[in-house]
Amino acid sequence: MAEKLPYIQDYLRSKKRFPTVWCPGCGIGIVAGGIIRGIDRLKLNKDEVAIVSGIGCTGRMPVYMDFNTVHTTHGRALAFATGLKLAKPSLKVIVLMGDGDALAIGGNHFIHACRRNLDLTAIIVNNNTYGMTGGQQSPTTLLGARSTNAPYGNIDQPFDTCFLAKAAGAAFVARTTTYHAGEMERLVARAISKKGFAVLEVLSQCPVFYGKMNRMPTAVEMMQWFRDNTSTQDVVGRIRRGVLVDREVPEYGDEYRKLVGSAQEQKDIRERKKSPATVRLAGPHEAVAVEHEESEKSAEVAKAVEVHGRK
Amino acid sequence: MPTTIKQPKQSARFMQGNEAIAEGALAAGIGFFAAYPITPANEISEAMARELPARGAVFIQMEDEIASMAAVIGASLGGLKAATATSGPGFSLMQEQIGYAVATEIPSVVIDVQRAGPSTGQPTFGAQGDVMQARWGTHGDHPIIVLSPSSVSECFALTVRAFNLAEKYRTPVILLADEVVGHMRERVSEFPVMEVVSRARPEVHPEWYFPYDNDLGDVPPLAAFGDGYRYHVTGLFHDKSGFPTQRIDEIDPWFERLFHKIEGNTDDIVEVSEEGTREAEIVLVSYGAAARSARHAMKMAAADGKRVGLLKLKTLWPLPEDRIKELARSAKGFIVVEMNRGQVRLDIERLAAGRAAVEGVHRFDGEMISPTSVLKAIEEF
Ligand SMILES: Cc1ncc(C[n+]2csc(CCOP(=O)(O)OP(=O)(O)O)c2C)c(N)n1
Ligand code: SF4
Ligand SMILES: [Mg+2]
Numbered sequence: 001m002a003e004k005l006p007y008i009q010d011y012l013r014s015k016k017r018f019p020t021v022w023c024p025g026c027g028i029g030i031v032a033g034g035i036i037r038g039i040d041r042l043k044l045n046k047d048e049v050a051i052v053s054g055i056g057c058t059g060r061m062p063v064y065m066d067f068n069t070v071h072t073t074h075g076r077a078l079a080f081a082t083g084l085k086l087a088k089p090s091l092k093v094i095v096l097m098g099d100g101d102a103l104a105i106g107g108n109h110f111i112h113a114c115r116r117n118l119d120l121t122a123i124i125v126n127n128n129t130y131g132m133t134g135g136q137q138s139p140t141t142l143l144g145a146r147s148t149n150a151p152y153g154n155i156d157q158p159f160d161t162c163f164l165a166k167a168a169g170a171a172f173v174a175r176t177t178t179y180h181a182g183e184m185e186r187l188v189a190r191a192i193s194k195k196g197f198a199v200l201e202v203l204s205q206c207p208v209f210y211g212k213m214n215r216m217p218t219a220v221e222m223m224q225w226f227r228d229n230t231s232t233q234d235v236v237g238r239i240r241r242g243v244l245v246d247r248e249v250p251e252y253g254d255e256y257r258k259l260v261g262s263a264q265e266q267k268d269i270r271e272r273k274k275s276p277a278t279v280r281l282a283g284p285h286e287a288v289a290v291e292h293e294e295s296e297k298s299a300e301v302a303k304a305v306e307v308h309g310r311k
Numbered sequence: 312m313p314t315t316i317k318q319p320k321q322s323a324r325f326m327q328g329n330e331a332i333a334e335g336a337l338a339a340g341i342g343f344f345a346a347y348p349i350t351p352a353n354e355i356s357e358a359m360a361r362e363l364p365a366r367g368a369v370f371i372q373m374e375d376e377i378a379s380m381a382a383v384i385g386a387s388l389g390g391l392k393a394a395t396a397t398s399g400p401g402f403s404l405m406q407e408q409i410g411y412a413v414a415t416e417i418p419s420v421v422i423d424v425q426r427a428g429p430s431t432g433q434p435t436f437g438a439q440g441d442v443m444q445a446r447w448g449t450h451g452d453h454p455i456i457v458l459s460p461s462s463v464s465e466c467f468a469l470t471v472r473a474f475n476l477a478e479k480y481r482t483p484v485i486l487l488a489d490e491v492v493g494h495m496r497e498r499v500s501e502f503p504v505m506e507v508v509s510r511a512r513p514e515v516h517p518e519w520y521f522p523y524d525n526d527l528g529d530v531p532p533l534a535a536f537g538d539g540y541r542y543h544v545t546g547l548f549h550d551k552s553g554f555p556t557q558r559i560d561e562i563d564p565w566f567e568r569l570f571h572k573i574e575g576n577t578d579d580i581v582e583v584s585e586e587g588t589r590e591a592e593i594v595l596v597s598y599g600a601a602a603r604s605a606r607h608a609m610k611m612a613a614a615d616g617k618r619v620g621l622l623k624l625k626t627l628w629p630l631p632e633d634r635i636k637e638l639a640r641s642a643k644g645f646i647v648v649e650m651n652r653g654q655v656r657l658d659i660e661r662l663a664a665g666r667a668a669v670e671g672v673h674r675f676d677g678e679m680i681s682p683t684s685v686l687k688a689i690e691e692f
Binding site for chain 2: 016017046047048050052062063066067068069070071072073076079080081082083084085086087088090091108109112256259260263264267
């Protein structure tokens with residue numbers, strides 16, 4: 001990796017913005033490195049990349065990166081990014097959020113961004129806690145874990161970020177950790193290249209709060225935990241890494257541009273009346289509808305078989 | 312960079328205030344509109360959903376008003392003129408992002424068609440209860456521009472003006488309409504031909520671009536993302552490059568410019584219309600739907616030989632402070648006519664500073680203030 005350092009310098013606002021705000025041992029810097037190496041793999045033009053972040057330790061990432069960068073409000077980064085991407089479709093828009101940012105205060109925007117499937121890349125740094133405000137429980141804090149606001153252990157069921165993204169309709173969903181830096185770099189590049197809404201969850205360490213309160217006071221111990229408790233295979237008791245979803249879903253920007261074409265033809269209400277709406281099921285319902293159709297068909301076949309007495 | 316646009320020739324027609332707001336947005340060159348459905352602002356979104364795609368511009372219905380305002384700011388950062396429309400409950404939800412647009416100086420237009428409130432209140436009744444929220448709704452000390460139309464043709468003209476001021480001063484501008492004006496239909500002949508302003512863009516080499524340069528006058532140029540100027544935007548206190556700072560010697564000059572760009576340009580920003588105020592003993596101060604009743608009452612009082620004038624506030628914030636102070640010397644007193652419990656009246660009392668009496672006619676249950684109730688207040692003054 002040493003030979004890549006000069007490239008990294010190209011993407012950092014190194015003259016002005018260092019040292020970082022992060023604590024020693026924090027995983028966010030590793031994620032920042034992975035993002036930059038992923039972007040470098042794709043040889044993107046810096047002027048054509050926008051990084052949109054929310055609020056939190058994770059939200060501080062873009063200030064160090066030499067792109068078009070905007071540090072928005074807590075939870076709303078995806079909504080800002082939606083406006084930006086629709087206004088400037090040529091931009092590659094990458095959205096960086098913490099777990100609290102993306103899934104608690106921003107949970108509504110997150111599921112709607114998944115469903116809308118605009119071409120954005122959402123990278124969620126999941127450190128299972130609210131780092132910036134001092135280590136309170138987040139929607140991904142594991143059961144029983146201690147936090148500043150759960151001194152007796154967390155009883156709130158956590159979300160699985162990737163399941164949520166999948167159910168809500170994201171086109172691409174993947175997971176990695178700060179221990180797996182090479183994998184992270186490859187997944188960042190894949191997520192950015194995916195046309196549609198791509199989610200990459202990166203499990204990351206907050207040693208000063210989550211780690212200390214949960215008997216893993218050093219970054220090394222936390223990263224070893226990621227090594228020992230995750231797998232690229234489906235293994236009971238281990239968190240699955242790698243690409244979990246990669247599917248073709250109509251992309252919102254493309255759909256909007258098609259709509260612009262038909263709006264120009266159908267602006268007059270009389271034209272709209274001539275071509276009535278065609279309604280179709282989408283996403284999971286579409287699959288269910290197909291299943292129903294098939295089961296109806298097989299029921300028909302079974303009936304026919306019965307009628308003709310050829311069992 | 313002002314350019315004058317020619318309005319398409321229209322014959323006289325009946326039009327609703329909300330429709331005129333939509334027409335105003337189109338005339339001003341709107342490129343992006345995001346909103347969440349709410350009465351009594353829906354007609355604005357409906358017109359946008361119909362018109363914008365056909366013009367290649369963007370309409371999007373977001374998942375809530377927080378997202379709508381955030382998307383508007385994002386789109387404006389992408390270089391488009393952008394707006395949202397809502398009513399009380401949604402306006403409450405937008406406040407945090409409005410403050411973000413103030414602090415980051417990103418042009419944006421927020422249309423609030425006020426309903427009777429608080430809470431869900433009565434969606435189809437008019438009121439003017441959001442006046443102070445428009446002024447102070449987002450946290451922290453900040454300047455803001457708020458405009459208030461009182462007729463269908465003003466809905467058009469003040470919407471164009473809202474976009475122009477937002478672009479010129481790099482600020483959110485709130486168009487504070489109300490249900491009465493928004494839903495009312497009036498005959499409009501031709502809309503005025505208005506100047507259309509777009510934000511200044513940087514012309515310097517990207518290396519020399521500072522989006523918050525306090526030495527460039529009140530309003531530094533704003534580059535769109537993707538145009539070759541890579542810079543940082545944050546709601547934290549920031550230096551001239553846009554990077555976070557905790558240095559008081561960088562924060563203070565920025566704050567000073569932020570306030571000065573509005574407070575130092577009131578000659579340009581503040582717009583009122585006055586009738587009979589010069590000779591008036593009693594000056595009615597009103598705005599929005601309430602100003603219609605105030606004007607009617609003024610005419611009735613004049614027929615009785617009373618010297619009553621009307622100061623109609625088209626710009627609500629900032630207030631025409633100097634003019635109000637002058638009138639406090641020339642007139643005996645003010646009657647503030649507004650569909651709330653006295654939100655502007657508080658400031659008129661402050662500005663009159665005991666030199667003129669201040670009374671008010673207030674109603675906030677969703678019913679219009681009747682001209683006769685204003686006349687009664689004039690007679691009892
Ligand atoms: C509306 C709002 N509520 C609360 C906060 C305070 N706040 C700042 S960061 C944060 C949580 C950060 O947690 P997370 O998103 O997981 O990011 P991390 O710091 O762990 O990277 C909170 C609650 C805020 N800035 N804005
Ligand atoms: S508080 Fe935790 S997440 Fe935040 S910088 Fe420190 S270690 Fe990282
Ligand atoms: Mg976190």
